[in-house]
Amino acid sequence: MTTQQFPVNFLWGGATAANQLEGAYQTDGKGLSLPDVLPAGKQRMQIVNQPDFDFSIDEQKYFYPNHLGIDHYHHFKEDIALFAEMGFKCYRFSIAWSRIFPNGDDAQPNEAGLKFYDALIAECLKYQIEPVITISHYEMPLHLVKQYGGWKNKKLIDFYEKFARTVLTRYYKQVKYWMTFNEINSAAHFPIMSQGLAAANGANDKKNIFQAWHNQFVASAKAVKIGHELDANLQIGCMILYATTYSYDANPVNQVATMKANQENNFFCADVQVRGHYPAYTQSLLAKYNLQFTDLDYTTEELELLAHYPVDYIGFSYYMSSVEEVTQKDHESVNGNLMGGVRNPFLKTSDWGWQIDPDGLRIALNQLYDRYQKPLFIVENGLGAHDKLDANNYVVDDYRIDYLRQHIQAIGQALADGVDVMGYTPWGCIDLVSASTGEMSKRYGFIYVDVDDQGQGTFKRYKKKSFNWYQQVIASNGANL
Numbered sequence: 028m029t030t031q032q033f034p035v036n037f038l039w040g041g042a043t044a045a046n047q048l049e050g051a052y053q054t055d056g057k058g059l060s061l062p063d064v065l066p067a068g069k070q071r072m073q074i075v076n077q078p079d080f081d082f083s084i085d086e087q088k089y090f091y092p093n094h095l096g097i098d099h100y101h102h103f104k105e106d107i108a109l110f111a112e113m114g115f116k117c118y119r120f121s122i123a124w125s126r127i128f129p130n131g132d133d134a135q136p137n138e139a140g141l142k143f144y145d146a147l148i149a150e151c152l153k154y155q156i157e158p159v160i161t162i163s164h165y166e167m168p169l170h171l172v173k174q175y176g177g178w179k180n181k182k183l184i185d186f187y188e189k190f191a192r193t194v195l196t197r198y199y200k201q202v203k204y205w206m207t208f209n210e211i212n213s214a215a216h217f218p219i220m221s222q223g224l225a226a227a228n229g230a231n232d233k234k235n236i237f238q239a240w241h242n243q244f245v246a247s248a249k250a251v252k253i254g255h256e257l258d259a260n261l262q263i264g265c266m267i268l269y270a271t272t273y274s275y276d277a278n279p280v281n282q283v284a285t286m287k288a289n290q291e292n293n294f295f296c297a298d299v300q301v302r303g304h305y306p307a308y309t310q311s312l313l314a315k316y317n318l319q320f321t322d323l324d325y326t327t328e329e330l331e332l333l334a335h336y337p338v339d340y341i342g343f344s345y346y347m348s349s350v351e352e353v354t355q356k357d358h359e360s361v362n363g364n365l366m367g368g369v370r371n372p373f374l375k376t377s378d379w380g381w382q383i384d385p386d387g388l389r390i391a392l393n394q395l396y397d398r399y400q401k402p403l404f405i406v407e408n409g410l411g412a413h414d415k416l417d418a419n420n421y422v423v424d425d426y427r428i429d430y431l432r433q434h435i436q437a438i439g440q441a442l443a444d445g446v447d448v449m450g451y452t453p454w455g456c457i458d459l460v461s462a463s464t465g466e467m468s469k470r471y472g473f474i475y476v477d478v479d480d481q482g483q484g485t486f487k488r489y490k491k492k493s494f495n496w497y498q499q500v501i502a503s504n505g506a507n508l
């Protein structure tokens with residue numbers, strides 16, 4: 028198998044999101060954010076589909092995992108020290124919007140919230156760890172959802188612009204790498220996460236989802252503009268969820284369905300954010316939902332902004348591949364990263380039914396690079412598993428090592444294919460709350476955190492077997508797998 032050496036400046040690291048690990052949900056002036064009202068467990072994603080879901084907190088009935096997270100807010104020095112011990116070159120994290128603008132529409136930022144990120148960034152730089160910041164990762168001030176209806180409202184553009192300007196201006200001298208929205212395309216499956224849309228405020232109307240995307244595209248372009256005006260060398264990327272999509276068979280009907288699924292699920296948002304204009308298939312995609320582009324609220328100035336401020340690189344998450352099949356309806360199906368699909372008989376699945384496919388990552392990298400010819404950054408990848416601490420307070424997570432090894436090999440193959448890959452930040456480098464289930468027991472980390480699904484535990488950190496494995500992967504720049 029031909030692989031290529033990783034570039035000398037390859038950004039090895041790990042990734043997290045504020046709302047999934049910080050906890051301290053009302054500390055130092057933080058406002059309530061959307062994930063603060065999403066309960067743990069199976070009901071997490073179902074509850075938002077109920078028309079009477081009103082975004083309020085009922086602690087008698089539910090446990091809200093984000094309220095505690097892994098209490099990174101008070102443990103960040105210890106956590107960054109562990110990342111440094113692994114040899115991280117970069118650390119991808121997000122800034123909680125509701126720490127900086129507690130209501131989202133506040134006149135002034137919350138200085139105490141900014142101070143937390145001052146300290147977090149300083150701690151990274153102390154160890155020469157390059158911060159990689161997601162400006163908005165599945166989190167927005169709850170007030171923006173309740174008062175304005177989430178991203179379908181154009182006023183959100185101004186609020187986001189103010190938030191982005193605040194953090195870019197404060198940190199551009201220390202932070203080179205940014206992403207504007209986490210998994211912006213995931214709204215096709217779960218509009219609550221990135222657009223703040225639930226059944227109660229319009230998620231069932233596709234027009235709202237497309238309008239919300241348009242507003243986010245404009246907001247993202249504004250962030251690119253602000254960032255590049257501060258420093259032309261800043262690298263500001265988009266971030267998409269990518270699931271390599273295969274046709275079930277050679278039946279052209281399935282092949283066409285696969286082409287359409289790729290356009291809608293993998294490419295639509297990146298096409299706009301990378302190329303600076305809506306793709307040619309936009310009208311045909313909208314027609315699927317009985318919509319026209321002119322149904323959306325947009326201006327010529329906004330379209331010009333998109334054209335002038337495309338992103339610098341493409342960040343993406345990759346966990347699994349999926350299969351497109353429209354000719355029969357009786358195939359075994361699987362769950363997946365915010366989406367299910369037909370089972371692929373050639374692949375094994377994780378405990379949560381995600382189809383494990385390292386070759387799919389090589390294909391993803393080639394498909395994205397062929398299409399865009401811009402640097403690619405794999406900012407999420409990993410295996411969620413039911414890790415258990417043994418008697419020695421150790422986790423022998425060989426299954427995770429296998430998963431990561433195979434995916435790193437696939438990156439090496441894509442490098443040999445000629446793809447420009449900037450870096451690799453496995454998801455949940457320290458155990459944290461799962462976005463889709465709200466469970467702590469779905470663990471991705473190199474570091475185990477002693478807290479359970481009900482928020483009980485010592486919150487102590489323990490190195491897993493994969494900790495030392497990843498340490499030598501980084502030390503050898505990917506040669507020693």
Ligand code: BGP
Nearest residue numbers: 044209210411460461462463464
């Ligand atoms: C991505 C999200 C992350 C993260 C990850 C794993 O979709 O960007 O926030 O959570 O998936 O998903 P989960 O936590 O549901 O296992």
